[in-house]
Amino acid sequence: LAKTTQPISMDSYEGQEVNITCSHNNIATNDYITWYQQFPSQGPRFIIQGYKTKVTNEVASLFIPADRKSSTLSLPRVSLSDTAVYYCLVGELIVTSTLTFGKGTMLLVSP
Amino acid sequence: EPEVTQTPSHQVTQMGQEVILRCVPISNHLYFYWYRQILGQKVEFLVSFYNNEISEKSEIFDDQFSVERPDGSNFTLKIRSTKLEDSAMYFCASTPGDAQPQHFGDGTRLSIL
Numbered sequence: 374l375a376k377t378t379q380p381i382s383m384d385s386y387e388g389q390e391v392n393i394t395c396s397h398n399n400i401a402t403n404d405y406i407t408w409y410q411q412f413p414s415q416g417p418r419f420i421i422q423g424y425k426t427k428v429t430n431e432v433a434s435l436f437i438p439a440d441r442k443s444s445t446l447s448l449p450r451v452s453l454s455d456t457a458v459y460y461c462l463v464g465e466l467i468v469t470s471t472l473t474f475g476k477g478t479m480l481l482v483s484p
Numbered sequence: 485e486p487e488v489t490q491t492p493s494h495q496v497t498q499m500g501q502e503v504i505l506r507c508v509p510i511s512n513h514l515y516f517y518w519y520r521q522i523l524g525q526k527v528e529f530l531v532s533f534y535n536n537e538i539s540e541k542s543e544i545f546d547d548q549f550s551v552e553r554p555d556g557s558n559f560t561l562k563i564r565s566t567k568l569e570d571s572a573m574y575f576c577a578s579t580p581g582d583a584q585p586q587h588f589g590d591g592t593r594l595s596i597l
Binding site for chain 2: 407411414415417418419422466467469472473474476
């Protein structure tokens with residue numbers, strides 16, 4: 374399994390764009406990059422997933438450079454409710470591939 | 485949007501007792517998982533389940549743990565003879581198949597006294 378490294382914490386203010394970068398130098402050819410969000414006392418919630426280049430949905434964007442050794446989750450115009458832990462996971466998109474969570478990045482959004 | 489639902493939200497049990505945690509996965513999903521998260525620690529994989537049998541299990545999932553899909557909707561995790569260190573949030577997840585993300589429930593907080 375590819376090891377991931379992300380900042381332990383980040384601070385931001387309401388209305389700002391937040392970019393959380395994840396390093397995964399040993400990513401394998403068949404691996405995808407998936408980001409989850411977790412609020413206290415809740416289960417992880419899927420945010421976005423990608424293989425290469427850029428993926429965008431209604432919640433976030435995911436930027437993946439050509440070498441795929443890192444990825445950046447971009448949250449546009451964050452609000453207080455975006456305060457959560459964000460996890461970057463790398464692995465194959467097959468049902469037998471269990472999710473391996475790291476410590477994630479604790480994002481604190483202030484007024 | 486369909487959700488994975490878990491009951492109870494909080495379970496308090498005496499050490500040594502058996503507990504059953506219940507999950508209702510999303511209806512068209514075929515693959516089911518249990519994870520746990522001890523307070524302040526990482527989310528850890530316990531077991532995956534497909535076609536009425538265990539697909540994979542972690543070292544945590546020892547003989548005190550078992551899973552079952554007793555009917556077409558429920559997916560349960562049983563812990564026999566609970567220990568203090570079993571206190572954690574237990575999350576159920578499901579997915580319809582390959583190339584699809586796992587969707588998690590909001591968990592059951594298990595407190596062993």
